[in-house]
Amino acid sequence: MEKSYKEIMPKITTFIFDVDGVLTNGVVTIFPGGEMVRNMNIKDGYALKTAVKAGYNVCIISGGTNEAVRKRFKVLGITNVYLGAQNKMIQFNEFIKLHNIQPEHILYMGDDIPDYPVMKKVGLPCCPKDAAPEIQEIATYISHKKGGAGCVRDVIEQVLKVQDKWNGQFDAKYD
Template sequence: MHVEKLAAKIKLLILDVDGVLTDGGLYYDHQGNVTKRFNVQDGLGIKFAQQAGLQLAVITGLNHGAVENRIKELGITEYYPGQRKKLPFYEKLIQEKGLKPEEVAYIGDDWIDVPVMLKVGLPMAVCNAQPEVIGISKWVSKKPGGHGAVREAIAFLLDCQGLLENIWLEWAE
């Protein structure tokens, strides 16, 4: 089946954080505190998804205050931090939402994402993901993680669902 037809069925997009919503870098200040870098284009893409009715969730292997703050700021309520084994949270999430695997997309970048990616209807990867992750993906971004890849993925999904143009028009007013 063509990737566009798979994308047209998606009701839930699950995001990884490090290497997808961020560039994967760890930035240390002079006191040894770690911070993370997020892209505002990704944030606006998330707002587009929410406006279009595309559900969002975040399952991440790490638990970091900056990530939690950004997720809250973006209004994503399905947030599962500190989950090195993501598959149980994916299974719980789709059961609670009454979704089928073919109605779910997941965008990842590393081996920790593979178990969920093998279960969803549309596995997606950022272009700088590990080769094995790209190899199992049905869609790969042109932009790297943390540099607008999530916005690109959301635009692709909304376009395949016939929703993107209306979102653009609403934001252009």
């Protein structure tokens, strides 16, 4: 019998997120000069920073290559940021080996086909409610929030609450 997401959450030590479609709504605005701009939810940022301050491993693995994305995560205290990931399993394997993390202790949130292989390897595969059907099929938890609309906050807050680490004691400032 498969475990429910509530049974897995107490064992989570690590969060890994895709960017486009998870931390953003998947829409990219392209300016006349070619610069691409994404919008991120400030509440997701608060949750990410809170998770870092609470001692969780937090990692970003994205196929995108925009360095402004890396800067945003650096402000939040996230140092494990992999951009330009064409095969996310490579970065996933590098990250878990570097930090000696067991896959069953990882929550991974993705929204589309490039996330599929990693999601099949982790303890708690999650996705936003507007993820691709193939991703929803393998997700143990589907957030009630869409990508870029608080789905990251949703899963982080749930894990931290289950582990009694969500109550503002970390003084994580909105950034």
